[in-house]
Structures are given as structure tokens and as C-alpha cells.
Amino acid sequence: MEQEQFEKESKEKNEENEKSWRRMKMGFAVFGGALTVMGGCLIVEMGSPRRGEEGQILEDEYSGLPIVLQYLKRTWKELTFYEKMIKEPSREKLLPDPLPAPYQPKxxxxxxxxxxxxxxxxxxxxxxxxxxxxxxxxxxxxxxxxxxxxxxxxxxxxxxxxxxxxxxxxxxxxxxxxxxxxxxxxxxxxxxxxxxxxxxxxxxxxxxxxxxxxxxxxxxxxxxxxxxxxxxxxxxxxxxxxxxxxxxxxxxxxxxxxxxxYGQFEDPIAAFRDNQRRLLEQMEEQERLGRDPALARSWLGTFTRR
The missing domain is CATH 3.40.50.1000 (HAD superfamily/HAD-like)
Structure with missing residues (x-):
């Protein structure tokens, strides 16, 4: 009795597995068919030759090739163009020419x-x-x-x-x-x-x-x-x-x-702030000693480049 029950359960399990496998294969077939159709539509749309204003076919560098190769090469060219659009700037000159002096900031x-x-x-x-x-x-x-x-x-x-x-x-x-x-x-x-x-x-x-x-x-x-x-x-x-x-x-x-x-510092702003503090300390020291603080100010321009 137990043996019969076991065989029955095994049979039902195998049948369920077969049904699942058939459903999976059908899903893969539908998915593959959809991709094939989409790919074909893409090739037909992107690989077709360009047409003039009156509907005539325009010759290009692929016109002398077999028809299938023509479509494939034109499609590849279009895909490469769109990839370039994503990876490269939309234009070479990002800003207009500088304004004439004295209107252009330095x-x-x-x-x-x-x-x-x-x-x-x-x-x-x-x-x-x-x-x-x-x-x-x-x-x-x-x-x-x-x-x-x-x-x-x-x-x-x-x-x-x-x-x-x-x-x-x-x-x-x-x-x-x-x-x-x-x-x-x-x-x-x-x-x-x-x-x-x-x-x-x-x-x-x-x-x-x-x-x-x-x-x-x-x-x-x-x-x-x-x-x-x-x-x-x-x-x-x-x-x-x-x-x-x-x-x-x-x-x-x-x-x-x-x-x-300043690029050598992990925090360039903190480094500049420290430089400012030391500059002020030097100017205060110059004043304390009775010297012209302009001496400290004179090298302010080179302070950031030492």
C-alpha cells in the first residue's frame, strides 16, 4: 500500500516537473521569437536606404553590396552613431567665443x-x-x-x-x-x-x-x-x-x-584657511616689531603658489 502511494506521488511529481519544463521552454520560445521579431524590425527600420524628397532611393557606400549585408551594415552604422551620442559631448565647442575686452572676465x-x-x-x-x-x-x-x-x-x-x-x-x-x-x-x-x-x-x-x-x-x-x-x-x-x-x-x-x-591636500579649503591664519600671524608680528605690515601683504600674491 505504501509502495503504491509512493509510486503515485512520484508519478505526479514527474508530471508536474514535465509541465513546468514545457512552460519554461514555451516561455523561452516566445521570448526568443519576440527578440527575433524586434531585431528584424530594427534592422529593417535602421538598415533601409535613405530616400529623397520624391521617394527615390539614395545611393550610399553600401548600395553595391548584397541586400542583406547592406541592411546589416547600415544598422551597425546607426547603432554606432547613437553610442557615440551617449559617450561623447553633443558638440565640440561647449561655450561661445569669449567676449571682446574689457567685457570678458579674466x-x-x-x-x-x-x-x-x-x-x-x-x-x-x-x-x-x-x-x-x-x-x-x-x-x-x-x-x-x-x-x-x-x-x-x-x-x-x-x-x-x-x-x-x-x-x-x-x-x-x-x-x-x-x-x-x-x-x-x-x-x-x-x-x-x-x-x-x-x-x-x-x-x-x-x-x-x-x-x-x-x-x-x-x-x-x-x-x-x-x-x-x-x-x-x-x-x-x-x-x-x-x-x-x-x-x-x-x-x-x-x-x-x-x-x-592645493591639490596635494586632502582638504584644500582647510589648507587655505591655515595659510590665511599664518599670514595674519606674520602681519601681527610685523606690526608688533614696529615694521611695515605691507611687507607681509606684499607677498600675499605669491602665498598661494609657494
């Missing part, structure tokens, strides 16, 4: 937007919003009035950030240009900013970011800050403004010398 400041100027923040009360970094309004105003052309260059999508930037600078007083994801190179999963496309003298270009990989083409032009995560007691932008104003007031001929010096 220096160009390139700023990452997310986690440098603002931080995406979520709460039950407000949902998702962009939180402004402490001092961001004063920072933009002071830098735009210090012989800097301000450019937002972010790896984020334009549709998402354009209205946020509008709120930050509603009258376009401080931010001259905006560049987004379509202006970057996509390499190994990272959107990389190529400063060569800015159409500016790179000896006068400073890029501020928190991601080294995003500026790996031009590390000598980069000032890498710690990523701002929304802390309310942050003062980095005010210190950054002081550093940038010092560069402008010192009339630095090649900003890369300054940036390479």
Missing part, C-alpha cells in the same frame, strides 16, 4: 552643481528638494564680481536642474553659462568633463568638483572639495570665495600652479 570658474552648491534632500514634510549650501548666494555674488565668468558644469540632466538653477540665480546675474550631462564624455560609467571644449584659455580655468573621476582629464585645473552632504554649519563656500578672490587680486597668470599646490 578667469573662468567651472562649478559642479550637485553636492557643491546644493544637495538633494528628502523629508516626510517636503519630499525631494534641493537644499542650498550655506553661503551659496554670497559666494556667487562675490565671485561674479571678482573677475570670474561662472559656468555650471554638471553631470546631471538639464530637465531636472534647469529650474533649480533658475531659482538660485533668477535674473542670470551671476551664472553665465550652464552645461549638463550632454556636454560630458561617458567613460567607464562616469560622466567626465573635458575642459578642452570650453573654448577658454586653460591657464585661466578653475573647475571645482567633489569627484576626481569627473575631472580626470584636467587634474591640474581642478580643486577637489569634500562632498557636501547637507550640514548646516558648513562654511566651505565662504573660504572658497576667499581663495578665488585671492587668486584674482594677485593677478595669477596661470591658475594651475595654485591648484596643483
Amino acid at each position: 578667469y573662468t570658474l567651472v562649478l559642479e552643481f550637485t553636492d557643491v552648491l546644493v544637495h538633494p534632500d528628502w523629508s516626510y514634510q517636503t519630499g525631494w528638494r534641493f537644499k542650498k549650501r550655506p553661503g551659496v548666494d554670497q559666494f556667487l555674488q562675490s565671485i561674479a564680481n571678482s573677475n570670474y565668468e561662472v559656468v555650471i558644469f554638471t553631470s546631471e540632466n538639464a530637465l531636472m536642474l534647469w529650474p533649480v538653477i533658475d531659482k538660485l540665480d533668477p535674473e542670470n546675474k551671476f551664472i553665465s553659462y550652464r552645461l549638463f550631462r550632454d556636454s560630458t564624455h561617458f567613460i567607464d560609467g562616469v560622466h567626465v568633463k573635458n575642459l578642452e571644449g570650453l573654448n577658454r584659455d586653460l591657464s585661466k580655468v578653475i573647475v571645482v568638483d567633489w569627484n576626481k573621476s569627473a575631472v580626470k582629464f584636467h587634474p591640474q585645473n581642478s580643486l577637489i572639495l569634500k562632498k557636501w552632504k547637507g550640514a548646516d554649519d558648513d562654511t566651505s563656500l565662504l573660504d572658497l570665495a576667499n581663495l578665488l578672490q585671492t587668486i584674482a587680486m594677485s593677478d595669477v597668470s596661470d591658475v594651475r600652479e595654485v591648484l596643483m599646490y
